[in-house]
Amino acid sequence: MAGPERRKKPRLTGDVDGEARIIPPTRDMTYSLPSGRHLASARRREIYVHASRLFVEQGYDATSMSDIARAVKITKAGLYHFVESKEDLLFTIINWGMDELYEEVVDPARAVEDPRERLRLIIRNHLSNIGRVASPYGNPVTRVVDEASALGPERRRAVEDRKRGYFELIRNTLVQLRDRGELADGIDPTVAAHSIIGAIMWMARWRRPRGRLSLDEVIEQITALTLQGVLAAGVAD
């Protein structure tokens, strides 16, 4: 396992490019994996649900295909009837999460003209997305996205491009706010955008479903706190 070629060659048999949106999201209080084209059968859905859970609980590398097979009550060979490879499993799960992020956060945000309200919506919706799943380990996607380093170079870059797209949305919103004089003095939009995302993502690590505060309370707290951190005094309602 020397440096550059950590993993075997990515089998890009043409399924990477035009078909980035693999899975449409569903609203669900359990792990929500939908009935998209690639996930037509209930069995397939079950596999992805259990895999994402295990990846979150144990990490991608620490989870074996046998672990996943056992969870789905199937043999490993049976599992490979539905799945091309372990990396494929990870890539699909990550893309599912990114689809959700774009549909629930990015797309609605782009429809909001006022940058202050847009920023508020982004923070609130992203937190809502992360917190919606009542797992003892937090939202699967938020944690599994971190495992993108296990992907081959092309797929990893595809994931990173979508991450960057989200980051730029926030950063551009902050630039717009600065131009209007609504950003706190001296605050750099890039640093501020990263810090906001950090505070948001961190919630997936510490929040537990049966905590003292409800999800909505936590969301309002973090939203208020991050907005006050970057907006000029008196602007943040």
Added chain:
Amino acid sequence: MAGPERRKKPRLTGDVDGEARIIPPTRDMTYSLPSGRHLASARRREIYVHASRLFVEQGYDATSMSDIARAVKITKAGLYHFVESKEDLLFTIINWGMDELYEEVVDPARAVEDPRERLRLIIRNHLSNIGRVASPYGNPVTRVVDEASALGPERRRAVEDRKRGYFELIRNTLVQLRDRGELADGIDPTVAAHSIIGAIMWMARWRRPRGRLSLDEVIEQITALTLQGVLAAGVAD
């Protein structure tokens, strides 16, 4: 598991000289592993430095003992002459990082009476600790601490106890600020403490040594931004 428990002293018999110790932001541009007790020999030091770098670059599970041996230019069996097990390597590295955190952040903070200045010192010094190492992957420790899940139950709990100690320091400081009316209205100290830590830790993920802003600039940005987020209007200088 359950091997010889080579206990590392927490070194909490701190000398509180009553004066706030602000550590200089840029102290060392390489991986700084102390020449302390258990790392007496230069060879041993080399092993831990390379191991922590590889754990950060590839993750704990994805790094094999052969990888580490190769980096140190030794055979795997030779590596085991210095190291008890892979988990031991991880545990030592994590504890090294926690020692640093307590010596550079927690202990100096406990010497500061004013909660506002204490909070500012905590944020600044923690960011300084994280950013000091000029690695393309950020401070090794900050990332490796996340791998504590790979530890056995006892060791994992030991790490988590020290994490909790740090969290409570911040949370108690926020409670103290609230009692003085210096916290923003309606802000919950627990949520605020987590969010501050999130913004701090996130820096290790996005900052690159040759970025547009200097480390000191970034530190000041995040410090100002997080303080303004939680303190009452007009209080955050």
Added chain:
DNA sequence: CCGATCTAACCTACCGATCGGTAGGTCGCA
């Protein structure tokens, strides 16, 4: 000053377990 002895610092060669993945079947249903 001279061997004899000891030890830290490595080495080669190997272990059983487990990894991701596959070949080639069986079986029930359309």
Added chain:
DNA sequence: TGCGACCTACCGATCGGTAGGTTAGATCGG
């Protein structure tokens, strides 16, 4: 009769770790 949904049995590679050396240099009594 065909096919999707599985199965048993196995592959080569790699994993963390070990047994049992070799070797250079410090340490020792005489």
